[in-house]
Amino acid sequence: MSGVPTAPDAQLADDSQRPVRRALLSVYDKTGLVELATALHGEGVELVSTGSTARHIADAGVPVTPVEQLTGFPECLEGRVKTLHPRVHAGILADTRKQDHLDQLADLDIAPFELVVVNLYPFAETVASGAEPDAVVEQIDIGGPSMVRAAAKNHPSVAVVVDPSRYDDVVAAVAAGGFTFAQRKGLAAAAFAHTAEYDVAVANWFATAYAGTEDGWPDFTGGAWTKQAVLRYGENPHQEAALYSDGRGVGLAAAEQLHGKEMSYNNYVDTDAARRAAYDFTEPAVAIIKHANPCGLAVGGDIAQAHARAHATDPVSAYGGVIAANRPVSVAMAEQVADVFTEVIVAPGYEDGAVEVLARKKNLRILVADRPGGELPAETRQISGGLLVQLRDTFQADGDDVASWTLAAGAAADEATLADLEFAWRAVRAAKSNAVLLAADGAAVGIGMGQVNRVDSCRLAVERANTLAGGAERARGAVAASDAFFPFADGLQVLLDAGVRAVVQPGGSVRDADVVEAAKAAGITMYFTGTRHFAH
Numbered sequence: 001m002s003g004v005p006t007a008p009d010a011q012l013a014d015d016s017q018r019p020v021r022r023a024l025l026s027v028y029d030k031t032g033l034v035e036l037a038t039a040l041h042g043e044g045v046e047l048v049s050t051g052s053t054a055r056h057i058a059d060a061g062v063p064v065t066p067v068e069q070l071t072g073f074p075e076c077l078e079g080r081v082k083t084l085h086p087r088v089h090a091g092i093l094a095d096t097r098k099q100d101h102l103d104q105l106a107d108l109d110i111a112p113f114e115l116v117v118v119n120l121y122p123f124a125e126t127v128a129s130g131a132e133p134d135a136v137v138e139q140i141d142i143g144g145p146s147m148v149r150a151a152a153k154n155h156p157s158v159a160v161v162v163d164p165s166r167y168d169d170v171v172a173a174v175a176a177g178g179f180t181f182a183q184r185k186g187l188a189a190a191a192f193a194h195t196a197e198y199d200v201a202v203a204n205w206f207a208t209a210y211a212g213t214e215d216g217w218p219d220f221t222g223g224a225w226t227k228q229a230v231l232r233y234g235e236n237p238h239q240e241a242a243l244y245s246d247g248r249g250v251g252l253a254a255a256e257q258l259h260g261k262e263m264s265y266n267n268y269v270d271t272d273a274a275r276r277a278a279y280d281f282t283e284p285a286v287a288i289i290k291h292a293n294p295c296g297l298a299v300g301g302d303i304a305q306a307h308a309r310a311h312a313t314d315p316v317s318a319y320g321g322v323i324a325a326n327r328p329v330s331v332a333m334a335e336q337v338a339d340v341f342t343e344v345i346v347a348p349g350y351e352d353g354a355v356e357v358l359a360r361k362k363n364l365r366i367l368v369a370d371r372p373g374g375e376l377p378a379e380t381r382q383i384s385g386g387l388l389v390q391l392r393d394t395f396q397a398d399g400d401d402v403a404s405w406t407l408a409a410g411a412a413a414d415e416a417t418l419a420d421l422e423f424a425w426r427a428v429r430a431a432k433s434n435a436v437l438l439a440a441d442g443a444a445v446g447i448g449m450g451q452v453n454r455v456d457s458c459r460l461a462v463e464r465a466n467t468l469a470g471g472a473e474r475a476r477g478a479v480a481a482s483d484a485f486f487p488f489a490d491g492l493q494v495l496l497d498a499g500v501r502a503v504v505q506p507g508g509s510v511r512d513a514d515v516v517e518a519a520k521a522a523g524i525t526m527y528f529t530g531t532r533h534f535a536h
């Protein structure tokens with residue numbers, strides 16, 4: 001067990017400030033470097049630095065010792081070896097609380113570092129630039145992470161900084177007599193998170209783009225998530241919760257909140273579902289979501305009309321809903337929303353005056369979030385002991401393009417009916433399976449969702465269509481979409497009995513013939529898409 005400290009942590013813990021006498025600087029990103037070096041020099045700190053970092057510092061007239069002078073060994077192999085030397089690493093790794101380490105340093109004539117400032121080669125940025133593999137591999141930093149990890153491990157003696165935005169804190173701490181143990185622990189945690197994130201990016205690239213598998217799924221997949229907010233609670237008040245971001249600055253996690261109460265866990269879940277539904281349409285569209293299911297969904301000539309129609313889907317359930325618009329919110333839409341108790345509204349923007357109208361509701365959370373783009377193609381769901389990964393469900397050209405539909409029963413639909421069928425087909429995937437959605441004039445009028453059999457979804461869709469608009473029988477004359485095939489004719493029969501005049505569904509049941517027969521007998525139009533859109 002030689003070399004392994006035997007003293008328990010408590011005995012080693014040292015909360016005293018450690019004056020910074022010597023710092024090692026090696027940064028790819030030179031932002032703020034000269035200011036930092038100047039300030040450290042002003043505080044009497046001796047600076048040691050690598051290649052171009054040292055040149056930057058020296059060019060600013062600040063004294064600096066090139067690392068080669070320290071190691072007695074030239075930087076070589078195109079910079080692959082600069083700081084990988086015992087004189088550097090012993091200076092970083094010596095635990096200066098231990099007399100034995102101090103004695104060894106003295107014998108070796110090595111001075112310890114109390115501060116290490118490093119930032120790494122831009123690996124992820126090089127991948128994103130589409131560079132060739134050799135160029136990408138060259139940007140895997142080796143010496144930098146070694147120093148960062150060494151300094152972070154030795155945080156009782158050394159402060160490590162990996163982020164130029166922290167340089168002001170560094171200068172303040174040095175001027176105040178050094179970093180406290182708590183500060184060094186915090187910096188070390190950030191440093192290990194930084195190298196872990198860096199290595200995840202490298203490992204993911206190797207496992208996918210560079211050394212991918214025959215089955216197309218990487219043998220390893222890693223993620224790096226940074227805490228963005230502590231939430232009041234999770235799905236229920238007894239569950240603690242927080243929001244983490246993947247740091248790419250896209251999607252709902254990157255939304256800006258303009259007004260209202262703090263977002264809750266359920267707000268995020270519902271807002272994500274609302275955005276997904278609204279952005280399934282190219283024309284102005286609004287989705288109103290409750291418990292991750294739509295209770296309102298419509299397109300319109302403008303966003304206010306889309307909202308008015310979406311609200312009319314189910315005005316009862318819209319109370320306390322989450323609204324997503326796929327266009328900037330107009331003042332007219334804002335006036336409509338302001339009349340209804342709403343939890344969240346999210347949009348790509350707000351026309352002049354719209355936020356002011358919405359903000360009349362003190363608690364309404366008003367979010368602005370970019371239109372979808374840059375999302376990863378795969379999505380994940382945790383199961384006990386594992387992670388399911390699948391490619392996102394999108395509207396693929398095959399089956400989702402109306403031109404590819406097969407007429408399975410009745411006469412070909414006229415243009416308006418076809419437009420409603422296409423709307424219904426796009427809308428139904430916003431509802432949890434089994435889902436059946438009735439639509440008329442570009443708006444959902446009855447949605448049956450989350451049922452354990454399709455007949456019940458049909459019944460629910462019809463009942464809601466016929467009861468939620470002041471007694472108007474909206475199922476009669478509507479069109480319907482089913483997210484998956486009808487296994488029997490019974491579900492379809494519920495729709496036929498209610499007066500639905502056209503249906504779109506994937507087809508593919510062993511009893512398709514029975515289903516088609518029922519449609520023909522009722523004289524309605526029915527299309528098969530050949531594609532289904534379950535959402536569990």
Ligand SMILES: NC(=O)c1ncn([C@@H]2O[C@H](COP(=O)(O)O)[C@@H](O)[C@H]2O)c1NC=O
Nearest residue numbers: 028050051052053080082083084142143144
């Ligand atoms: N190989 C090494 O010994 C080594 N030591 C430090 N680096 C990196 O070199 C960069 C700084 O180099 P320069 O000062 O020459 O710009 C930093 O991003 C640092 O993380 C190294 N480069 C790559 O591994």
